[in-house]
Amino acid sequence: MESSIAGRRDLHFVLIPWLGTSHTIPMIDIGRLLAERGGVTVTIVMTPANAAQLKPTIDHIATSGLPIRFVFLPFPSVEVGLPEGCESMDSLPAFDMMPNLYDGSKLLRQPLEELLREQALAPSCIICGAYYPWTPAVARELGIPCFVFHGFGSFALFCMHNLYRYRPHERASSPTEPFLLPGLPFQFEIARQQLPVHFQLLPHFMEMCNEVREGELAMDGVLVNSFDDLEPGYAERLAAASGKKVCTIGPVSLCYRSGRLDMADRGKKLSVDASRCLDWLDSMKPRSVIYVSFGSLGSLASEQLMELGYGLLASNRPFIWAINGVEAVEEWMQEKLEKGGVDPKFLLILGWAPQVMILSHPAVGGFLTHCGWNSTLESASAGVPMATWPLFAEQFLNQKLIVDAVGIGVAVGVKTSMRRPEQAAEEGSAVKREVIAEVVERLMDGREEGEERRRRAKEFAAKASKTVATGGSSYDNMTRLIQLVATQRSRR
Numbered sequence: 001m002e003s004s005i006a007g008r009r010d011l012h013f014v015l016i017p018w019l020g021t022s023h024t025i026p027m028i029d030i031g032r033l034l035a036e037r038g039g040v041t042v043t044i045v046m047t048p049a050n051a052a053q054l055k056p057t058i059d060h061i062a063t064s065g066l067p068i069r070f071v072f073l074p075f076p077s078v079e080v081g082l083p084e085g086c087e088s089m090d091s092l093p094a095f096d097m098m099p100n101l102y103d104g105s106k107l108l109r110q111p112l113e114e115l116l117r118e119q120a121l122a123p124s125c126i127i128c129g130a131y132y133p134w135t136p137a138v139a140r141e142l143g144i145p146c147f148v149f150h151g152f153g154s155f156a157l158f159c160m161h162n163l164y165r166y167r168p169h170e171r172a173s174s175p176t177e178p179f180l181l182p183g184l185p186f187q188f189e190i191a192r193q194q195l196p197v198h199f200q201l202l203p204h205f206m207e208m209c210n211e212v213r214e215g216e217l218a219m220d221g222v223l224v225n226s227f228d229d230l231e232p233g234y235a236e237r238l239a240a241a242s243g244k245k246v247c248t249i250g251p252v253s254l255c256y257r258s259g260r261l262d263m264a265d266r267g268k269k270l271s272v273d274a275s276r277c278l279d280w281l282d283s284m285k286p287r288s289v290i291y292v293s294f295g296s297l298g299s300l301a302s303e304q305l306m307e308l309g310y311g312l313l314a315s316n317r318p319f320i321w322a323i324n325g326v327e328a329v330e331e332w333m334q335e336k337l338e339k340g341g342v343d344p345k346f347l348l349i350l351g352w353a354p355q356v357m358i359l360s361h362p363a364v365g366g367f368l369t370h371c372g373w374n375s376t377l378e379s380a381s382a383g384v385p386m387a388t389w390p391l392f393a394e395q396f397l398n399q400k401l402i403v404d405a406v407g408i409g410v411a412v413g414v415k416t417s418m419r420r421p422e423q424a425a426e427e428g429s430a431v432k433r434e435v436i437a438e439v440v441e442r443l444m445d446g447r448e449e450g451e452e453r454r455r456r457a458k459e460f461a462a463k464a465s466k467t468v469a470t471g472g473s474s475y476d477n478m479t480r481l482i483q484l485v486a487t488q489r490s491r492r
């Protein structure tokens with residue numbers, strides 16, 4: 001398949017990641033994978049504050065020699081009622097301000113159009129985040145295709161397609177009333193409150209969600225960071241139901257193949273010395289460590305964080321815990337754990353952790369995760385089974401896939417979505433330390449059930465590396481995408 005695109009030069013992909021770290025990181029990986037194929041130049045459009053946050057990644061790319069260029073469009077934070085420098089989901093003062101961020105993103109259209117017209121190398125394709133519903137119109141004016149990258153998996157996207165189509169969430173009498181999610185090969189009960197914001201019927205979000213949906217329908221296709229073995233049949237179902245091209249091209253994090261420290265450059269500036277983290281992991285027994293993280297946005301109420309800390313200690317397993325954002329609790333934990341006279345077999349990372357590097361280490365045997373799609377996929381591609389603690393967005397859908405459909409997870413058992421940190425603070429601690437310790441035990445357990453889960457996870461890891469290698473299905477899907485863009489260009 002490769003030979004048919006070899007020799008073809010100068011395709012130009014323009015990538016416009018949605019304004020959030022966990023959207024931008026895999027988009028940069030996609031840029032990298034595209035640029036690694038001969039004859040493809042990539043431009044990644046970012047805003048200055050987002051670029052500053054991801055400086056390590058951008059610097060890493062700069063040293064790679066790959067034909068990837070970053071361009072920065074100023075973001076009108078203050079104009080749309082956001083604090084100065086607030087340019088992403090990660091820095092929103094409250095989740096309810098997401099529509100302000102969205103309004104700001106609309107103002108990027110004109111400067112982007114000007115930028116695209118000025119390009120020495122004309123754009124051949126746009127790949128953009130889902131919250132840019134105006135990009136298909138821009139692409140059409142340029143006569144090029146436009147693909148959307150939601151950052152979700154095929155299973156979640158297929159569930160969302162069915163929700164849009166059959167609208168069962170609108171018939172539920174309350175946000176917490178469970179209903180059957182239609183169109184699936186198995187029974188799946190969920191409540192509106194556990195769904196992405198598009199289906200929560202929140203008046204404040206309605207206009208944004210409707211526009212985003214219209215934009216999705218106008219896209220030429222969908223890029224999915226996933227691989228078919230992990231979500232068997234769901235990309236095909238989504239393609240058949242939506243009539244769109246669906247290209248599974250992941251796990252894109254596997255583009256960091258060249259070494260352990262190399263992986264540490266993915267994302268924000270680390271809050272731990274990567275070599276120290278590796279030394280710590282190297283000193284642990286194989287599959288003995290549990291890694292705990294709630295992603296780039298997830299936060300729990302203070303009491304819940306403390307309860308989690310006690311639960312982890314009670315599990316009596318070594319752990320790495322990346323804690324995000326709640327400084328007072330972080331300090332409390334640090335002090336409590338250090339003064340607690342416990343066996344210090346833990347590493348607290350107060351801020352950004354080298355997640356892919358950690359998950360890839362043989363000492364890691366389990367991941368307590370909020371089920372963000374990147375984290376889910378990174379865990380599966382490293383062969384690490386998960387304990388699932390979904391918080392918001394499509395994470396309850398991902399939990400269903402991990403725990404029930406493919407059997408590589410144990411559910412902690414949370415029923416309530418934590419949409420905002422403010423809400424988390426109100427909710428207090430819903431999951432008790434005994435439950436946490438018990439779930440960790442089940443996850444790390446060496447008996448039959450645990451071994452079977454581990455065996456499956458390892459199988460997924462082997463399939464993941466196969467799928468992105470030459471001749472694998474994700475590799476070939478990327479080739480097809482490039483060919484499709486090349487064919488469309490030759491017709492112009």
Ligand code: UDP
Binds near residue numbers: 295
């Ligand atoms: N991540 C990381 N270090 C951290 C926290 C997050 O490298 O300390 C990365 C993680 O590897 C993943 C992304 O940030 O690629 C989080 O994305 P995910 O979809 O899992 O969750 P979200 O942040 O969107 O809730």
